Amino acid sequence: MPMTLFDAPEPLTNPVTWTPTRAAGLARLDAFLPWAGRTYTRDRNIDRGPDDRSNVSALSPWIRRRLVTEEEVIAAVLKRHSFASAEKFIQEVYWRSYWKGWLEMRPGLLRRFDADRRALAKTWAGDQRLKAAMDGRTGVACFDAWVEELRSLGWLHNHARMWFASIWIFTLRLPWQLGADFFYKYLLDADPASNTLSWRWVAGLHTTGKHYLARAANIRDNTLGRFDPSGALDEGAKPLTEDDPPPMPQALGEGDYVRERKTALLITAEDLCAETWVLKAEVTACAALNAPEAAAPETPSAAFLCGALTDGLGRAIDHFSAPGESLRLAEVAAWAKKSGAKELVTSYAPVGLTAWALDRLGPDLAAEGIRLVRLQRPFDRRVWPHARAGFFKLKEKIPQLLAGVP
Ligand SMILES: Cc1cc2nc3c(=O)[nH]c(=O)nc-3n(C[C@H](O)[C@H](O)[C@H](O)COP(=O)(O)OP(=O)(O)OC[C@H]3O[C@@H](n4cnc5c(N)ncnc54)[C@H](O)[C@@H]3O)c2cc1C
Structure with missing residues (x-):
C-alpha cells in the first residue's frame, strides 16, 4: 500500500543487531519496508555512522546467506510501494544478482584473484604501510574509523565501502586484491562476486578506464560533517590497468534436477x-x-x-x-x-x-x-543471463523480470 504523509513510519531500531537467523532478517525487512520507497532514493547515499542505519536496509548479511531471499525482499517491497517509488531500492537488489551472473560467466577471474591475493600476501608480508592500513593507523581519520567499524561490526555503508576501497587503492597505493581480501575476511556479507567485482569497479578495471575517486568534499557532505579529509586524499589518480583482460563470458551452469523419490x-x-x-x-x-x-x-x-x-x-x-x-x-x-x-x-x-x-x-x-x-533457483536462472555486459542491460530488463516475482 503506498504511504501517505499522514502515516509516516516510526524510525528503525538502531544500531542494527545482525542476529544470524531468518526470523531476525525478516523482522529487519519488515521494519525497513516503509522506508524502501522515495525516502531510500533520497537518503541512501548518506552514511550517518554505525549508530544510525535507518536510511538503508542493512539486510545484506541475511540476503548474502539467503536467510532472506532477493525474491522475498522484492515482493515485500512491491506490496508496500509502487515500482516507481521503490525502483532505486529494487535496482540495488538486482546489482547483487548482476555481479553474481557476471562472475558466473567468468569463473576464471575469481581463480586469478585467488592466486593473486595469495602471491601478494607473501610479497607484502611485514610491509608497514599495509599493516598500518589494516590496523587503522594511517592518519586519515575517516579511513581509520572505517577499519575499526569493519573489524568490530563486520559491516560498512555502501558509500563508505566505495571511499574505503578508493583510498586504499589511490591514496595509500596498496594492491586492490589485498583490500578485497581484507574486506572478505571481515564483512558479514562477504560475497565473492559483489566484493571482488566492486573492488575492480572502484579500481577502474570493470569498466575499463572508469574508476571511482573518493573526494574529500563528497565524504564531508555524505557523512554529515563527521569526517573531512581535505588535503589528505589523492583526488587526481589515474585508473589502474591490467595486462590480462577478464576472460570472455562462458555459458552459464544450468543446475540439475532430482530424479529419485x-x-x-x-x-x-x-x-x-x-x-x-x-x-x-x-x-x-x-x-x-x-x-x-x-x-x-x-x-x-x-x-x-x-x-x-x-x-x-x-x-x-x-x-x-x-x-x-x-x-x-x-x-x-x-x-x-x-x-x-x-x-x-x-x-x-x-x-x-x-x-x-x-x-x-x-x-x-x-x-x-x-x-x-x-x-538452481528460478530467480538466478532468469536474471544471470542478462549480466553478460554492463548493469544497464540488466536494469532495462527489470520490469520484465519482476513479472516472474510472485
Ligand atoms: C568495495 C565494495 C565491496 C562490497 N562488498 C560487498 C560484499 O562482499 N557483499 C555484499 O553483499 N555487498 C557488497 N558490496 C555492495 C554494497 O556495499 C552492499 O551490498 C550494501 O552496502 C549493503 O547494505 P544494505 O543492505 O543496507 O543495502 P541496501 O542499499 O539497503 O540495498 C538492499 C540490498 O541490495 C543489495 N545491494 C545493494 N547495493 C549493492 C551493490 N552495490 N552491489 C551488490 N549488491 C548490492 C544488497 O544485498 C543489499 O542488502 C560492496 C560494495 C563495495 C563498493
Whole structure:
C-alpha cells in the first residue's frame, strides 16, 4: 500500500543487531519496508555512522546467506510501494544478482584473484604501510574509523565501502586484491562476486578506464560533517590497468534436477533457506556443510556464518522432519552413503569457495554411487543471463523480470 504523509513510519531500531537467523532478517525487512520507497532514493547515499542505519536496509548479511531471499525482499517491497517509488531500492537488489551472473560467466577471474591475493600476501608480508592500513593507523581519520567499524561490526555503508576501497587503492597505493581480501575476511556479507567485482569497479578495471575517486568534499557532505579529509586524499589518480583482460563470458551452469523419490539434503552457506527450494522428493536426512570460508577467526563475520548455518539446519530439520547434523567436507560422502540415499540435493553454489568444495565432493559421492544434484533457483536462472555486459542491460530488463516475482 503506498504511504501517505499522514502515516509516516516510526524510525528503525538502531544500531542494527545482525542476529544470524531468518526470523531476525525478516523482522529487519519488515521494519525497513516503509522506508524502501522515495525516502531510500533520497537518503541512501548518506552514511550517518554505525549508530544510525535507518536510511538503508542493512539486510545484506541475511540476503548474502539467503536467510532472506532477493525474491522475498522484492515482493515485500512491491506490496508496500509502487515500482516507481521503490525502483532505486529494487535496482540495488538486482546489482547483487548482476555481479553474481557476471562472475558466473567468468569463473576464471575469481581463480586469478585467488592466486593473486595469495602471491601478494607473501610479497607484502611485514610491509608497514599495509599493516598500518589494516590496523587503522594511517592518519586519515575517516579511513581509520572505517577499519575499526569493519573489524568490530563486520559491516560498512555502501558509500563508505566505495571511499574505503578508493583510498586504499589511490591514496595509500596498496594492491586492490589485498583490500578485497581484507574486506572478505571481515564483512558479514562477504560475497565473492559483489566484493571482488566492486573492488575492480572502484579500481577502474570493470569498466575499463572508469574508476571511482573518493573526494574529500563528497565524504564531508555524505557523512554529515563527521569526517573531512581535505588535503589528505589523492583526488587526481589515474585508473589502474591490467595486462590480462577478464576472460570472455562462458555459458552459464544450468543446475540439475532430482530424479529419485527420496533424497539426502545438504545445505551450504550459499543458501540457508532450504524450506523455500523447489523440491518435491522426500528428504531422509539433512546436513549443513562446514566448508572452508574466508572469514577471519573470532570475528563477527565468523560468528554470523556459524549462527546462520545452525539456524538454516534447524529450519531444514523442522521443515523436512528429518534428522540433521553439521559436517566437514571430508565427512559428507560417508554420511550420504549411510543415509541410504542415491542422490544428495544441495543448492547451486555460485562461483566461490563453496562451489569449489562441491566440485571436490562430486567425485567422492560418485564413488559411493550417489549423484550430486545442484538445484538452481528460478530467480538466478532468469536474471544471470542478462549480466553478460554492463548493469544497464540488466536494469532495462527489470520490469520484465519482476513479472516472474510472485
Ligand atoms: C568495495 C565494495 C565491496 C562490497 N562488498 C560487498 C560484499 O562482499 N557483499 C555484499 O553483499 N555487498 C557488497 N558490496 C555492495 C554494497 O556495499 C552492499 O551490498 C550494501 O552496502 C549493503 O547494505 P544494505 O543492505 O543496507 O543495502 P541496501 O542499499 O539497503 O540495498 C538492499 C540490498 O541490495 C543489495 N545491494 C545493494 N547495493 C549493492 C551493490 N552495490 N552491489 C551488490 N549488491 C548490492 C544488497 O544485498 C543489499 O542488502 C560492496 C560494495 C563495495 C563498493
